[in-house]
Amino acid sequence: MACSIARTWSVIGEAWTPLILRDLTLGLRRFDEIKTDLGVAPNILSDRLRRLEQEGVVERRPYSDGGRTHHEYHLTDAGEELVPVLVVLTGWGDRWLADQGPPAIFAHSTCGHRAVSGVVVCSECGSPITLHDTRALPGPGEARGPGTNLIARAERARTSEP
Amino acid sequence: MACSIARTWSVIGEAWTPLILRDLTLGLRRFDEIKTDLGVAPNILSDRLRRLEQEGVVERRPYSDGGRTHHEYHLTDAGEELVPVLVVLTGWGDRWLADQGPPAIFAHSTCGHRAVSGVVVCSECGSPITLHDTRALPGPGEARGPGTNLIARAERARTSEP
Numbered sequence: 001m002a003c004s005i006a007r008t009w010s011v012i013g014e015a016w017t018p019l020i021l022r023d024l025t026l027g028l029r030r031f032d033e034i035k036t037d038l039g040v041a042p043n044i045l046s047d048r049l050r051r052l053e054q055e056g057v058v059e060r061r062p063y064s065d066g067g068r069t070h071h072e073y074h075l076t077d078a079g080e081e082l083v084p085v086l087v088v089l090t091g092w093g094d095r096w097l098a099d100q101g102p103p104a105i106f107a108h109s110t111c112g113h114r115a116v117s118g119v120v121v122c123s124e125c126g127s128p129i130t131l132h133d134t135r136a137l138p139g140p141g142e143a144r145g146p147g148t149n150l151i152a153r154a155e156r157a158r159t160s161e162p
Numbered sequence: 163m164a165c166s167i168a169r170t171w172s173v174i175g176e177a178w179t180p181l182i183l184r185d186l187t188l189g190l191r192r193f194d195e196i197k198t199d200l201g202v203a204p205n206i207l208s209d210r211l212r213r214l215e216q217e218g219v220v221e222r223r224p225y226s227d228g229g230r231t232h233h234e235y236h237l238t239d240a241g242e243e244l245v246p247v248l249v250v251l252t253g254w255g256d257r258w259l260a261d262q263g264p265p266a267i268f269a270h271s272t273c274g275h276r277a278v279s280g281v282v283v284c285s286e287c288g289s290p291i292t293l294h295d296t297r298a299l300p301g302p303g304e305a306r307g308p309g310t311n312l313i314a315r316a317e318r319a320r321t322s323e324p
Contacts, residue, residue: 093166
């Protein structure tokens, strides 16, 4: 499907996968730790980690524990670049689905503030990106097919709006 | 689960849902348009739209077409705030999963640039949020249970790192 949302979803969209990535960002790196944290079945966790490894998001690193070799799971560069995705997912849930307040808050060492949130801003002007000031246009990798049967037309229609 | 990622996932994480939201942001508002664009089975699309309506992300608005009443689907305020989520999902896919170039590019009317991307920055200092400068700490809505059995401990460990 010629859509970067669909493709990203194909990597991170399975049940448990965002929470596995969350745990890796929080420093849980061992299979048993993640299993215990999430309460997920080992075969599912194993499947998801293998998939993330195949997709280049996670890598296994061996470590020795009393003579036996185990593995820790680490984020690759591609995996680390999913952190902002997790931050904005968190922000939406904090805002709309957290009656008791946010389950977690973020501290930002760059500025020293606590309880920061992630704001999605334009790479060019730095002001926030919203529905109303952003338009999608056909890109070089555009292709029509299931998932994008009409979309190019809609993108062109939006372009010509006032 | 006391996790804003898990909760957000419970709203948008089902198959097809991100693409339905994408289509709504692009101006496809009618059931048949979305069905045609995605090539999705009508019962699945119907189920997903109903779910999004229940969750307060989408609202139906009636319109008249030759005497018959139909419905269009519109994003609510909560739904519009998912647009930045879609933008960062797009950005990751554009960067890691688009050998032929991005399928779509964004134009930002605020600054007039084309081919902008969404950067996730700190709400306080405006600099980009990355794995290495951000720490999660327990928040007011924290609760231990499946999905967060170990996480508070990990958050506290990260807090005490140098």
